[in-house]
Amino acid sequence: MLPTVGTQNTDIDWGSFGDLKDAARSGHYGLVIRKARTIAGLTQGQLGTACGLSQAAISRLENRDDGTYNMNILANAATALGLPFELVGLANQNANGLPVERREFLTAVVAAAAQPIKTVEAAVPRWDNSPEATLRISTSSLRRLDSTVASRDLSESALTHLRLIQTIAREAPDDAHRARLASAGSEAASFAGWLSWDMADHGSARRWYGSAIKAANHSGDRLLTAYQTGSLASFEADTGSPTEALRLVMQTRHHLGPDLPPLAAAWLSSIEATAHAANGHKKACDRALLACEQQAALIPDAEPVAWPWIFAFDERKTTACRITCTAHLGQPLHTRLSESDIATALSSSHDKQRALLTLDVALGHLATKEIDAAFTLGIRALETGIRLRSGKITERARRLRRAYSAQTPPSIVRDFDDQLHSAYL
Incomplete structure (x- = not known):
């Protein structure tokens, strides 16, 4: 049976795993995900299912070594595992290889969804109660x-x-x-x-x-x-x-x-x-x-x-x-x-x-x-x-x-x- 990912791992003290912190400091966020997944006892396929991704996508994420990452996939994987975002560089680093101003712009796009929409009602005809x-x-x-x-x-x-x-x-x-x-x-x-x-x-x-x-x-x-x-x-x-x-x-x-x-x-x-x-x-x-x-x-x-x-x-x-x-x-x-x-x-x-x-x-x-x-x-x-x-x-x-x-x-x-x-x- 597939484990319930993202809730069962909230009691894990991720900070106690020195190799996780070392990988995070070096910017190897794919390695962080791989180590965290192993600690949580999940396969790549199970983590992929929890994130709505394929096993191949998780494999590419974990084996990436060029320093560029997809911010959205990293966030999904970290959330599913219960990992603090700072361990995958999302709190204060340029996690997806884009210039900082571009990354902030993309983040602003997401935040903009919370703004209220201006609406106008269709004009109500004279037969209001009809x-x-x-x-x-x-x-x-x-x-x-x-x-x-x-x-x-x-x-x-x-x-x-x-x-x-x-x-x-x-x-x-x-x-x-x-x-x-x-x-x-x-x-x-x-x-x-x-x-x-x-x-x-x-x-x-x-x-x-x-x-x-x-x-x-x-x-x-x-x-x-x-x-x-x-x-x-x-x-x-x-x-x-x-x-x-x-x-x-x-x-x-x-x-x-x-x-x-x-x-x-x-x-x-x-x-x-x-x-x-x-x-x-x-x-x-x-x-x-x-x-x-x-x-x-x-x-x-x-x-x-x-x-x-x-x-x-x-x-x-x-x-x-x-x-x-x-x-x-x-x-x-x-x-x-x-x-x-x-x-x-x-x-x-x-x-x-x-x-x-x-x-x-x-x-x-x-x-x-x-x-x-x-x-x-x-x-x-x-x-x-x-x-x-x-x-x-x-x-x-x-x-x-x-x-x-x-x-x-x-x-x-x-x-x-x-x-x-x-x-x-």
Whole structure:
């Protein structure tokens, strides 16, 4: 039977083992892990299971002698064994071979997750106490859960919610009620599309987004129809159809006409920028990014709009868009953003969105050959993807891996490969 690692070893006086302290002082942290594992009576396979790693990954960690280590793997192994972090150089040394400022930046990225997210409630219509308003609030609640709950676990609730809306709509007393229920149904169908997208079920995602657009048309809400069409455009830009995404953005702008609210204009420009970047059109991307930032600056002074979002479109969103575009274009991050900008963009407490953006940041580091920085971030983001069973995050991680090739990849890339493999098990 596998021992319960990480709890049974808390009574071990690690400081009494002189050879452990000698190995730690010399910077041989892999040797520290090997000796501690032996003291704890564990095999490499058992420690790997406790850390969520393969036996081969533990073996590489223990036998490394070049002084560079993956900070994340070291921390996992030390935690599983109950080792004090200072014995593996994580308290006051540069444990992963990166410059100190880079290591501190990566640590700040993790700490940023604890910061609160700014949110805005979807505008509540005049029928506050109606079933329609209650159904919309339920959809917003499910969207909030999407931040930290696996899409597969939310999917059945989302579909049940949709069926409830359909049932109530069939019993609606008049066209006005049916129109309002169509609005609620459109938002619920859009959320089902979002969940399918996260699960990498692209066929279902397109079908649900199509249903959301159709329901929005029935509701008579032009802004809602624009939002759902834009949502489909965002999906197409991300999944390999940027030309279709641009067509949908143009269609949405035409549908709304000249009275485009700044919030809608900024959001559509961000999608346009991403699509141009995916097509490799740098100048067009830059024009769209500039428009996005200019329109976003107008949002605070504009009239509130009935918009089916629960997350604000603010400076963090525009910065995140710039990071994603930079990743698509294969350009170095430092040519477009400061590390402070990057840390701000990664401050979202929405786990899935932060993981996706972290992978885009990793691609930016890869463009400047910062292999350790890129795959340290990649490993961290992929951990979230595995925990939340997100096909979208896994596919973005595969994009990072395809961007790097070497006959003999360094150990951190092999560790990333092990983790990527486990995402499909």
